[in-house]
Each structure stands twice: as C-alpha cells, then as structure tokens.
Amino acid sequence: MQVILLHPRFNRAKSITLGARHITLMIVGFLLAVLLATGLLYFLTARYAVGLPFAGKATGNAVAGGVQDKDKYLKENLAAMAIKLGEMQAQLMRLDALGERVQGLAGVKPEEFNFKEAPGRGGAESSSLYDRRSHDMSMSEFQQALDAMSRDVGFRTDYLNVVETVLMSDRIKSKLLPTNQPVNVNYNSSSFGWRLDPFTGRSAFHEGLDFPASVGTSIVAAAAGVVIAAEYHPQYGNMLDIDHGNDIITRYAHASRLFVKVGDIVQRGQHIADIGTTGRSTGPHLHFEVRIKGVAQDPRKFLNAGTDLAKMATLAGK
Numbered sequence: 279m280q281v282i283l284l285h286p287r288f289n290r291a292k293s294i295t296l297g298a299r300h301i302t303l304m305i306v307g308f309l310l311a312v313l314l315a316t317g318l319l320y321f322l323t324a325r326y327a328v329g330l331p332f333a334g335k336a337t338g339n340a341v342a343g344g345v346q347d348k349d350k351y352l353k354e355n356l357a358a359m360a361i362k363l364g365e366m367q368a369q370l371m372r373l374d375a376l377g378e379r380v381q382g383l384a385g386v387k388p389e390e391f392n393f394k395e396a397p398g399r400g401g402a403e404s405s406s407l408y409d410r411r412s413h414d415m416s417m418s419e420f421q422q423a424l425d426a427m428s429r430d431v432g433f434r435t436d437y438l439n440v441v442e443t444v445l446m447s448d449r450i451k452s453k454l455l456p457t458n459q460p461v462n463v464n465y466n467s468s469s470f471g472w473r474l475d476p477f478t479g480r481s482a483f484h485e486g487l488d489f490p491a492s493v494g495t496s497i498v499a500a501a502a503g504v505v506i507a508a509e510y511h512p513q514y515g516n517m518l519d520i521d522h523g524n525d526i527i528t529r530y531a532h533a534s535r536l537f538v539k540v541g542d543i544v545q546r547g548q549h550i551a552d553i554g555t556t557g558r559s560t561g562p563h564l565h566f567e568v569r570i571k572g573v574a575q576d577p578r579k580f581l582n583a584g585t586d587l588a589k590m591a592t593l594a595g596k
Contacts, residue, residue: 477558
C-alpha cells in the first residue's frame with residue numbers, strides 16, 4: 279500500500295509505502311487505545327461516581343434496588359413463616375386437648391404425663407469433630423424444618439384421633455356390659471342352672487340368679503341401655519327388660535314397683551325398680567337374667583368381671 283503526501287512546504291510530493299506489517303500494527307494499536315479508554319472510563323465511573331451525576335444516580339439506583347428486593351424477599355418469607363407458625367400453634371393446642379382426653383380414657387394420671395409441660399432436654403456440648411459441620415440455619419432450611427414439623431404434628435394428631443376412637447369405643451362397650459351388681463346383696467338364694475323347682479319339686483333349669491331382699495329394696499341397672507319391656511308377666515310379675523346393644527338383654531323380675539317405661543334410656547347404676555314378690559315367687563327377691571341373642575347366660579360371669587375390674591381400678595388408684 280502506497281500513501282502520497284502533499285504539502286505546500288514540500289518541494290515535491292512524497293510517498294510512503296505501507297506493508298501488511300504496518301497495517302496490522304496500526305489496527306492493533308487502535309484496538310488497544312479503545313480498550314484503554316473504555317477501562318479508564320469504567321474506573322472513573324465506579325470509583326468517582328459522586329462526581330459524575332448520571333453515573334452516580336445509576337449506581338445508587340442499582341444498589342437501592344438490590345436492598346429493596348432483599349427486604350421484600352425477607353418480609354414475604356417472614357410473613358409466610360408467621361402464618362405457618364400460627365397454624366402449628368393451633369394444631370399444638372388441639373393436640374394438647376386431644377392428648378388430655380386420650381390420657382383420661384387410658385387411665386393415665388396427669389402427674390405421670392403432663393401435656394402442658396415441655397419435656398426436659400439437654401446433653402454435652404458438641405465436640406470439635408461435629409463443630410466443623412455445624413452452621414447457622416439458612417432461611418430455606420428453616421422453612422423446610424418448619425414444614426416437616428407441621429406434617430409431623432398433623433400425623434400425630436391423626437394417630438391420637440384413632441387411639442381416642444378405639445378407647446372411646448372400648449369404654450362405651452364396657453359401660454354396656456352388665457357387670458354392675460343390680461342389688462346390694464352379697465349372696466343369692468338360687469343359682470343359674472339346674473335346680474328343684476320350688477313349686478313342683480321337679481328338676482328344672484333356672485335361667486338367672488335370685489337375690490333375696492326385703493320389699494322396697496332398690497334395684498339398679500346392671501349397665502346402660504334402653505328399656506324395651508316394662509310390664510306385668512304372669513310368671514315374672516312386674517318385669518323390666520333392658521337392651522344394652524350387641525344382642526345383650528338383662529331382665530329384672532318380681533318387682534313391686536317399676537320406675538322406668540319402654541323407650542327410656544337408663545344409665546349404669548340407675549334406680550329402675552324396687553324388689554317385690556309379684557308373679558311366680560315364694561318371697562321377696564330379684565330374679566336377674568342376662569341373655570345374648572335370646573339365650574340365657576350365667577349372670578355371675580358378668581358380675582364377677584365387674585368386681586375384678588373394680589378391684590383393679592382401686593389398686594391403680596393407689
């Protein structure tokens with residue numbers, strides 16, 4: 279490449295020949311100058327932004343925007359965790375109430391296990407081996423731990439609900455079993471099974487227990503249930519039948535007075551009649567029967583079970 283230079287001072291035109299090497303050096307020099315100018319401008323903008331109004335404003339906006347975004351992120355996370363914490367507090371209150379109900383159904387004393395007191399915790403300080411792995415919990419880790427705890431509380435609540443249902447069912451069934459002594463008498467004059475009939479003197483099957491007592495002695499329900507018969511029977515006299523569910527019926531016969539009627543719901547131990555000598559009877563007493571699906575059962579099996587349970591409860595209370 280040849281370059282011709284013309285100037286009034288020159289007596290004649292001068293020419294300069296530029297080779298490929300010279301052109302390459304010129305291009306490289308130009309690029310280096312551009313890079314140096316750009317770097318200088320960036321340095322001045324970053325370090326002396328106060329002196330450059332437009333640059334300073336742009337940098338300040340960028341920093342302020344970053345801080346605002348961070349504050350917004352923290353506030354949103356704190357609000358979400360506060361809501362989750364409130365839900366967990368409500369769940370824990372429900373769990374405490376549920377635990378106390380289950381505790382009562384299971385017969386656990388409050389002093390043995392108190393749901394309202396935090397359990398004791400402790401232990402030795404972490405060794406240097408574990409200290410190297412310890413770190414401050416991040417926001418995301420804390421959120422994960424909070425979510426996991428919320429799920430665990432929900433699972434435990436569901437489990438205690440199931441336990442409460444089972445215990446309640448067992449408690450109801452136990453109240454419906456005729457295990458309560460119907461008369462405050464410690465002996466019976468005629469047992470369940472074969473005996474000599476007091477009127478005919480012939481062998482006959484006796485389908486209940488006879489409890490002798492004076493006329494007017496209170497008769498109480500052996501278990502909770504519904505009265506399905508309250509009438510006079512030619513052989514049983516004034517008679518009550520109580521349905522306890524599960525095909526279990528108790529019968530109270532020869533009463534002098536009845537205090538309940540058909541359809542009444544009676545509780546265990548409720549005064550339902552008075553002893554008499556009505557019907558086919560040789561003297562004042564209570565004829566007590568327990569029937570399952572219409573078949574007479576030995577009432578002593580149920581009454582003895584009630585006595586054993588009462589003894590166990592007394593020992594547990596001590």
